[in-house]
Amino acid sequence: MSWRPASVGNEQRLVAFLCRDEVRCAGASARVKAGERGCTAFVEEAAGAIRGALVATAAGLVLPVLPEGIGDRLGLAGLLGGLHMPVHSIGGPETGVAAVESVMPLPPTTRIEYRLMQLARPAWAGAAVHASAAAAAEGVRVRRSGGADAALLFPLQRAYELEEVVIDPALFSDAACLKLLRQGLRTELVFHATRDGRPLAKAGTNARGYGVDQIGGVFTVASERGKGLARIVMAALLEAIFAEKPAACLFVKKSNAPAIALYERLGFTTVGGYVISYYGI
Template sequence: MKWISLEQSLFPGFVHFIIKNEWKSVSLTSRLLDPQGNFRQIRSLNSRIFYLKASGLPDIMGVVMITPTGLFLPMLSPELPLYDTFFRNSTIRFLSSCKKISCIMGTDSDVNAFKNLVNLQIRTEIEYDLMAADLPLEQSFIPRDFLKIKRAEEKDAEKLLPLEEKYMIDEVLLASSYLKKKAVLKNLRDNCRNQILLYVERDGIPAAKANTNALGINYAQIGGVFTDYTHRRNGFSSILIKQLQFESAKLRKKSILFVKKNNKPAVNLYLKTGFKKIDNYRIVYINF
């Protein structure tokens, strides 16, 4: 077995593999697409891509993407023998050649296949449930006099910033991290422009939000679900998630997300809105 750098183009075997296994890492597949949903040219990607090939076998057994910031996104075939000597040796050599890995993100089995092979200085690990929902059959009925859902545009970013900052502090930032407001605003503008970001207002102020954070080939990954503390227990998140599922379905994409295992209210919310657990998910932050 050998990890090979993808230098030329997305050949049919590669495309078949990532479509078949996309549920494992929409964060990976979404980075291969342009805003219109077409595959980018390899030379236009900032990230490096590698695929695993066994000599004498026609099929790809794994794909890895490494972004400029050191985000390591693995996608391995369920049929791959993780304890095979050839896989382990080739992967150890491959990891030794990687100059910077700041974070590994993916399903438990895929992350652990790499994490356990080299001596990484792990900063922290967070465990999640990976959940997916079938395409909704119809749009949820929302009484007009109860709630008006808005889709954010780039000009709405500054209005949404206070709510986004609260979400980042509550759900995203590690204990030793601090909020970088300029980076948060830039990312929020990008989401308003390139993702589906829905929100509701109360007295002209955003009260709750939910958005996609990765639009893949056949999946839309949901994230950024947050309701301001003063507006909770009104069902806003549930309504936004259902509407987000409907908007994703119009793009012919199933909804998928990962949620912290210890966040029981959020897990229950997603179960009530049609999601089912399909695997365990993990993010490993690394000191480098």
């Protein structure tokens, strides 16, 4: 067994490996599918078969796909130590992340645990079931977001990142946030709700795999929470996803009871744990 960069010769086998249980590795498969710049995929093979994979991004994010655990521990440790960008974070199903953590020279400085949830097209009840007559009566409108909506949605994206994503607020950058938002509006499915032109809630994909889209960035402004806005925006997003893909997934902090309740009302079920470990912050 040994780890090596994925090549053109085994690309099809890598895709088949990722798609065996894509809900658990949508972040990795989406990057392979898109050919993300600066992103490298590695595979561990045994007897000509892929038994593990790892995707490393230019930003230092490592996404392990290790359904059978690690075979070549020394090889993986050497691979991680030789990456062009030092490991900044590790994200994925909890068993895979724990396996990679075990060969890192130091423990993570921050570790956040989530639920991994999925919804398959056959279990989707349809957007009409989740419509809100009250929101419609108040003039709330939901539509797909586009590149021209970056300025409109930036306050929501900024608030979302500071509340749900950023570990150290001192490291937050408005410019970086806006850049990523613009990129997402070009490449992802994003929907938002407004009233009188004011943005109230949003939801979108953050990884578009082969047969699974991963959802993220679900956010409602604090003054509008509890009114069902996230539910109708999510419903619009799921309709768009299921027009193209058979499944959707997301991960949500285990402590976020209101969000978990929302996703369960939409039909999502928990399939396991998900972890993001950070190094140096």
